[in-house]
Amino acid sequence: MKKSDTEQIRAANRADLITALRVYGPIARVELGRLTQLSPATVTAITAELAEEGVILTRESPEARQGRGRPRVLIDLNPDRGCVLGLKLSINEVRLMLGDLKGHIVAESVVKVKTQSLDENSLNAELVRQADQFIDAHPGYRERLVSLGIAVQGFVDTHQGRVVWSPALNLRQANLTDALAEHFGCPVELANDANCIAYQIRRQPQHADTQNFAVIMIGYGVGGGLIVNGDVYSGHFGAAAEFGHTKYSHEGPQCACGKRGCIEAYIADYALYRDASAVMEVAATDRRHPSEKQMQKLTAKAREGDAYLTGLFTQAGRVLGYGIANLMALMSPERVVVTGPGIRAYDLMEAAVHEGIEEALVPELVGQATVEAWPWSEDMTGQGIIALALRHFR
Ligand SMILES: [Zn+2]
Known part of the structure; x- marks a missing residue:
C-alpha cells in the first residue's frame, strides 16, 4: 500500500470519528468503535491525537460518580475548538x-x-x-x-x-x-x-445508520435530496436532486421553472392555491407565495370535507406517489422521507401517495422501502x- 493510501484511510477514519461524535457524543470509546466499525487500536490512536489537539474533551460518566464499577470515560467534541x-x-x-x-x-x-x-x-x-x-x-x-x-x-x-x-x-x-x-x-x-x-435528517441518531435514502421537501416548492453511501449526492454537475421538476405529465399545469407538468406544479403550495382559486373565493395573495396562514385555511377547508379541495389534495398525493415510485425504481432507497411545510396536509394526501406508488411500481418493488412523514421545523x-x-x- 502506498503511503498516500494509508494517509487517506487515516484521514477518512478521523473524519468518521468526528462525525460520529457530533451525532452521538458524549459517548464511551468502545461505543464509538462499535458505531464507526473501527478497531479499538484505531479509535485509541485517533482519539489520542484529537485530545492532544484539543478537539475532544473527556469526562467521567455520571454512573461512575454513583460508585458502580470502574469509572466510565465519555468523550465529546470540544464545541469551542472551531x-x-x-x-x-x-x-x-x-x-x-x-x-x-x-x-x-x-x-x-x-x-x-x-x-x-x-x-x-x-x-x-x-x-x-x-x-x-x-x-x-x-x-x-x-x-x-x-x-x-x-x-x-x-x-x-x-x-x-x-x-x-x-x-x-x-x-x-x-x-x-x-x-x-x-x-x-x-x-x-x-x-x-x-x-x-x-x-440534517441523516445526522439524526435514528437515521445515522441509513446509508441510502431520499428526502422530499414539499411546501413553497418541491425539492429533493439524496443520501447515497451516507453522504449527500450532488451529481456530476452539482445540481442533484431536482425531484420537483421531474415530470408527471407532458401537458400538465405550468410550473414555476417555466416548464409544464412538473411534479411541483401539482403539489407546491402555489399550485394548490392556484387550482383552488380557479373554483372558489380565496384571499388574494402574493403571486407565487401563499402565506402559511392561507395554506392552513385551505387545508382546514379540505378537512371539513370540501369535495373539490379534498380532490386537489388527493391528486397531489397521487402525483407524489408516482414521483416516489420513480425514485424507488431508480435508486432503490432504504426509505423515503417526506417533509417540508406542506407536510401540514400530508394526512389528506397519504392514502393517495400509497395508491400512486402501487399504480406506478412493479409489485415486487412495492413495500421494499418505507415512506415516512417527518415533522417540519423551519430550523432544519x-x-x-x-x-x-x-x-x-x-
Ligand atoms: Zn418545474
Whole structure:
C-alpha cells in the first residue's frame, strides 16, 4: 500500500470519528468503535491525537460518580475548538448563524437584504459586509472560523458555488462563494435547502445508520435530496436532486421553472392555491407565495370535507406517489422521507401517495422501502447548512 493510501484511510477514519461524535457524543470509546466499525487500536490512536489537539474533551460518566464499577470515560467534541458561519438566503432576507464544532447554532440574526434587486457583485459585497458585521458582534469567533455555508432555495451547482436559478434571486448562474471565500480565507459550501435538510435528517441518531435514502421537501416548492453511501449526492454537475421538476405529465399545469407538468406544479403550495382559486373565493395573495396562514385555511377547508379541495389534495398525493415510485425504481432507497411545510396536509394526501406508488411500481418493488412523514421545523435548513459546512473540519 502506498503511503498516500494509508494517509487517506487515516484521514477518512478521523473524519468518521468526528462525525460520529457530533451525532452521538458524549459517548464511551468502545461505543464509538462499535458505531464507526473501527478497531479499538484505531479509535485509541485517533482519539489520542484529537485530545492532544484539543478537539475532544473527556469526562467521567455520571454512573461512575454513583460508585458502580470502574469509572466510565465519555468523550465529546470540544464545541469551542472551531466554528462555522451559515447564511440562509430567502426572498429579501438573509439569516446569519454561528455554529459550534458540535453543530449547535449558538447565535443567529436575520437581516433585510434586497436579494431580488441586487446584481451579482453588489449581492456578494452585501453578503461579505453582513457576514463581517455579524461575526464581529461575536468576539473570538473569527479566529476559529473553519468554513462558511450558504443555503438557498432553487437550482444550485454545488461544485462551482453557483446559484443556477433561485426564487430568492433575480440572477441566473450567480457565483456566491468566491467573494466570501477570498474575504474570510476559508472554504464556502453552497447547497440548496432540500440537500441541507437531507443531510440534517441523516445526522439524526435514528437515521445515522441509513446509508441510502431520499428526502422530499414539499411546501413553497418541491425539492429533493439524496443520501447515497451516507453522504449527500450532488451529481456530476452539482445540481442533484431536482425531484420537483421531474415530470408527471407532458401537458400538465405550468410550473414555476417555466416548464409544464412538473411534479411541483401539482403539489407546491402555489399550485394548490392556484387550482383552488380557479373554483372558489380565496384571499388574494402574493403571486407565487401563499402565506402559511392561507395554506392552513385551505387545508382546514379540505378537512371539513370540501369535495373539490379534498380532490386537489388527493391528486397531489397521487402525483407524489408516482414521483416516489420513480425514485424507488431508480435508486432503490432504504426509505423515503417526506417533509417540508406542506407536510401540514400530508394526512389528506397519504392514502393517495400509497395508491400512486402501487399504480406506478412493479409489485415486487412495492413495500421494499418505507415512506415516512417527518415533522417540519423551519430550523432544519439552517442546522443542515451548518452541518455541511462542518465537513471541512477534519
Ligand atoms: Zn418545474
